[in-house]
Amino acid sequence: KNQVEQSPQSLIILEGKNCTLQCNYTVSPFSNLRWYKQDTGRGPVSLTIMTFSENTKSNGRYTATLDADTKQSSLHITASQLSDSASYICVVSAGTMNYGGSQGNLIFGKGTKLSVKP
């Protein structure tokens, strides 16, 4: 069964500190992995998309890693800010690499709720 598991469920850190969020998946065939940031009461916003051949990708203070062998990904946040308080959702796309106009299948994790305190 295709699944995406995220840990921890929630996390509280102090402003300025670093943190790492985890995502483990059992999805086959694998197409790509995405991290989204979702502020409370808003829609998710994409942070990174990584394909099978990419093992690290950065977006400002956010760095995502992917280990396709162990089926694990992490999202590292450097020098956290109060505005980083949000839920972070890991999403894995199941399907062949060249899916063309077809939909593929997105498997969503439940998210990690991050609170950054002053």
Place this chain on the structure above:
Amino acid sequence: ETGVTQTPRHLVMGMTNKKSLKCEQHLGHNAMYWYKQSAKKPLELMFVYNFKEQTENNSVPSRFSPECPNSSHLFLHLHTLQPEDSALYLCASSQGGQGTFEQYFGPGTRLTVT
């Protein structure tokens, strides 16, 4: 701003009411989606439209009825809902298939069924 707008942002309705949610994308995308997000559960895909044609319906109850008059607009018509339908309803769009292309989400409509 992601280029995807949703109205209304909040909606309270009784179980016998009929209401509609509206989504509009200004990105020139060909695919649009409705998702349901309930507390402590992953996003659930409800409907997918490609070039105005419905290509996916994930066993959604008939009290939810989608409509896509063109590639830029998507509606979700609601009638005789249940309290368990209370959730955040998100619209999204993408250039092509969701498996390959990035999705852009709207801000959502917070629905409360009383």
